[in-house]
Amino acid sequence: MSKTSRLVTLAVTGLALAAPQVLPDRQSVPPTTPQPAPVEASYQELALDGPSVAAETKPFTMVGITWPSGVTGVQAKVRVQRAGQWSDWEPLRIEDEHGPDPAVPEGTERSGTEPLWVGDATGVQASAVTLDGTTVGDAKAVLIQPGVLATDADEPTVQSVEPEATRAPYPMPAMVSRKAWGADERLRSHNGKACARPKYTTTVQAAFVHHTADRNDYTRTQVPAMVRAMYTYHVKSRGWCDLGYNFLVDRFGRAFEGRYGGAQLPVLGAHTGAFNANSFGVALIGNFEKAAPTQAMLEKTARVIAWKMDANYRSPLATIVFDGSRLHTVSGHRDTKATACPGNQLYKKLGWLKQRINVLIGGSVSTPIYRFAKRIGFRSVGQPFWGEHRTKTGWATYFAARDVFYSVATGTHSTVGVFRARYRRLRPDTILGLPTGEYRNSAGGVKVQPFRNGALYWSKSIGTRPVAGLIYRKYAALGAERSRLGLPITDMYTVKGGLRQKYQRGWLTYNEHRGKVYVQYRSTS
Structure with a gap:
């Protein structure tokens, strides 16, 4: 291959961007700037396949150079044309240690420079050579116009305290x-x-x-x-x-x-x-x-x-x-x-x-959830996946094997296995509230976990069913899973005038107008 640097010169005509110009003196700008006018986005790739090539392109604001993966020792530089004037040559930083892990390929990867923001440019010259001056095969200059949106001037809400x-x-x-x-x-x-x-x-x-x-x-x-x-x-x-x-x-x-x-x-x-x-x-x-x-x-x-x-x-x-x-x-x-x-x-x-x-962060970790996980042992709860975060009425951390919840009213408790899976589908801290205890074994192979506003019941025959609110209060007053009703066989569902839930031997129906729950047993005849 030629020892001459691959060079592309782009003499471009077109409208200037409405976005503010990059300041040549690199000084701070006033905190308020005019509302930007919308500009359409575009993407261009230009092959660096000759010592000097002229082409017309759309205006762009960011430039980078890429080449096939595996090529090392590349030196890349660009200069751009703005308002009819050429900038000085500027080397592009090559930080090719970014990217996905080798065992996690993403797409068709190419090596490349870091992209450089150049403001409102209408022309480019680019060079990509190896350390000995050899031109880099299949190198491309990438010109990006990300567009300008009306929302670019919006300021997000910032914490003041x-x-x-x-x-x-x-x-x-x-x-x-x-x-x-x-x-x-x-x-x-x-x-x-x-x-x-x-x-x-x-x-x-x-x-x-x-x-x-x-x-x-x-x-x-x-x-x-x-x-x-x-x-x-x-x-x-x-x-x-x-x-x-x-x-x-x-x-x-x-x-x-x-x-x-x-x-x-x-x-x-x-x-x-x-x-x-x-x-x-x-x-x-x-x-x-x-x-x-x-x-x-x-x-x-x-x-x-x-x-x-x-x-x-x-x-x-x-x-x-x-x-x-x-x-x-x-x-x-x-x-x-x-x-x-x-x-x-x-x-x-x-x-x-x-x-x-x-x-x-206060120099140490000392939340109730952390202390709970430490007491049980991280080998049991696993590593945190969704770190400690707010729920509707308390806090939660989703560990690999358990989800742990805390509030002043309920204390610190976890969900695991089928209870964790069902509770997540119900969206934690909604109809059931936070857990008030760990799951327990009941008679006949039944497992129960209590929550602030109800409970989850599991058996091999019914799966995992939630009972909540006034229906739960009535069910608990009757004896819950040990009552004549037996276990719930459906979730609560809407009926005219309220809610209903079916059980092995009857129904509980909540009448919204009267604010009462009525029990009905199946006929045994």
Whole structure:
């Protein structure tokens, strides 16, 4: 192959974007900006197949370069045309240690640079060569216009009062949801139907801190579009299922939900290749090799990690063995591989970050649910899957083998096996309320678990049936499973004027108008 760099020159005509220009002096912008006008999204891939090629393209705001997986030692750079003027050449950061775990392939993957936000550009020159100057085969320049939405200027509600440090678990901080930043959920099917379904890891044991290696001079209203563009680049250009990071934080101190699947759950991301399992990735938007992250983004990052770690009963000051390597529970990307991420200036702040997280969570784990799980033994309850979170009237943690619930009124109790499965289908803490005891064995192979507003009954013949509310009170007054009615054989269902539930030898009917429950027995004749 030629030793000449593959170079593409794009002289483009077209309308300028309505989004604010990237500021050349990288200074802060005023907190209020004009409402952006809608701009249509577009995606272009341009083959770097000659020393100089001219082409017309639509305007774009983000650029990256990709090449086939397995090619190493690539040097990539770009320059762009804005308002008829060419920028200086700028090297693109190659952080190819992102991505899915090797055992969890996502789509048709390609290696590539980190994407670079360039603002309103109408032309590009791009180069991709190996260390000895050889051109890289099948390299592509990717030009992304994420579009501009009217909602990009909207400001999310932000917590104004910091919770007490001793409160546990630490609450979920204010966060911009996928819907709010404009995620196109259809894009998750781009690399196959299997990609549309989120994958989950077992638990949360560690956080990995990244930077996006992007610009630091973006405006508030540009950030949602930047996140949309990264999402597009990760899926269409890199071949991943979704945005690689679980969370992102901008320089203004705003957190953004990343990969789809539920921010509260241990969603398997594509942020730290070979270390994604049982961890989550937080990316600070910007390049922190030379520039320091703002205090606002450091504080928000601390709050995101504090929420996830405290809910899963992890200490930010501990270490853990990952893939044969001993790492801190709060680590930088470079702690896992030879990479510059998250940049020297951010990496220097990890010590502060750990201490701040420790202060936020109160320095120790001491919730009633945690003490219950510790008393029973984590070998029995398993690792937390859905960390400690609020329910309608209390708190809950879904462990691998048990779901544990707590409120002042009910104490701490768990559901397990068939009771856990049925209670989840009923949606915990709704018609039955929280459990007030563990399940017990009754006569004839029957098992019963009490709840604040009722009970669950199980036998081999009837399965698991709930009895709740006034119908439960009547049933309990009659003797419950030992009564003449026997066991419930249906759930409660609606009839004219109220509710009814069938039993082995009769019915209980609630009359809404009279506020009473009537019993009727089957004829024995």
